Amino acid sequence: MTDHTSTDTRDTELAAQYEAYPYPERNPQDEAKRLLIGSPSHLREIDYWVFGAQRSRSRPLRALIAGCGTGDGAIMLATQMARAGRPGEVVCVDRSRHALSIAQARAKVRDLNNIRFVEGSLTELSTLGLGLFDYIDCCGVLHHLPDPDSALAGLESALAPNGGMGLMVYAPYGRTGVYMLQEALEELAPFEEQPATRLDMARRVMRHLPATAWLRQNGNFGDHLSGGDAGLYDLLLNPRDRAYTIGAFLDLLDGAGLKASCLMEPARYDPALFLARPESASPHRPAPRARAGYGRRISDRQHGHPCGVCCPQRHRHHTTGRVLI
Known part of the structure; x- marks a missing residue:
């Protein structure tokens, strides 16, 4: 078993929190009557925003849910793959045994056989022997970690050639x-x-x-x-919870050699939509990154930044001609 001992007091308390109160609170029996849908790891979003609609659906998709919690994203993606007859595997990693047990129970209710669960920490991902992944989901996790930059770099190193990610971190406003x-x-x-x-x-x-x-x-x-x-x-009561402005989030991506291929709900990032005559608002059109910052400051009620992410160095074919932020 992986040793999750931490010398970081807040991280130790965070681990205790999710063992005592796995999040989000879910009843596995509810899987018999509904499927929870979300972004950015809907299968169609992955196909389009991460792979540019250029990856064959017959190719097996290896997906990692990094910090799966009680399993919302994992169950959604595994179910969508099964329904569509898409080959592949969803690997779920979390250090909370209690949360994993709930996710496993949800998968059992749905009789999913394309999903497996691994108890372990994202900070120790390289030691788990999981191999490389075509897609990595890490939503609502990085902003709780002691060193988000290092964790994201570790995830990037687990990407297969032409692989990509779906990320979400908290936004301040x-x-x-x-x-x-x-x-x-x-x-x-x-x-x-x-x-x-x-x-x-x-x-x-x-x-x-x-x-x-x-x-x-x-x-x-x-x-x-x-x-x-x-x-x-x-x-x-979360002992470590930081929020990122859109600029800080994009800087975080830059540090890991990543770029955003899509900011979900892109209208929230475009200030032109909130101006009566956007063409006369400025003598020059700001760069996409600056424009996204203006848009969020004008419109922002969204509490996170969900986005599709790719690594230009690994993703040479699928990023051709696309605007990356």
Whole structure:
């Protein structure tokens, strides 16, 4: 078994959180009546935004779900591949045994045989002997890690030639109100305390949170606030939670030799859509990266940056003629 011991106190507490309250909270039996759909790892999104609609569907697809949690993205992708008769395998890695057990139970309800589960840490990915992957999903994970740059570089090294990724990290403006409460709760319920004790304090605060609180005005977190203990804990008590402006996120990609092939919901990144006469707003058209920053500052209610990602050095054929950010 992999040794997940960490000398980083916050990382140790994070591991304890997801063992006590696997996120998101899911009932495996619900798989019999619905399939949860999301971005950026919908099979059609992968085909188009990562592979440029140029990869043969008959080729086996090896996909890694890096930090799968209770399995939303993994179950979606494995189910879509099975329904479409697409060959391949979805490999799910997470260090939380409890979360993996829930994901496994969900796969069993769906009778999926194209998915497997590995207990391990993303910081130790190279030691797990998993090989290379055509596609890597890492959503809602990097912003919780001690060294996101190193972790992303490790994921990049696990890409097969012409491989790509689907990533999501938190965005600051759409999380207005969250970090204020996180700071307050870290004083009221220090992260060194037992998870159940911290959760009780968060419930008490939320029970009496005034209407003037910024979190009350932010409509982005219905899934967390109605998501049971796991949702509330992940939103307000997570011991390591950082957000990235779009510029900082693109810098993170640059550091790993990656580029964004698509920012999901691209309208949110285009300031021209919010100007009556965009052609007269500026004497010059800003570069795509600057334009994305303007758009997010004007429109932003989105609490994350989901995107398709490719590595130009590994992805020579599928990126020809495409605008990468």
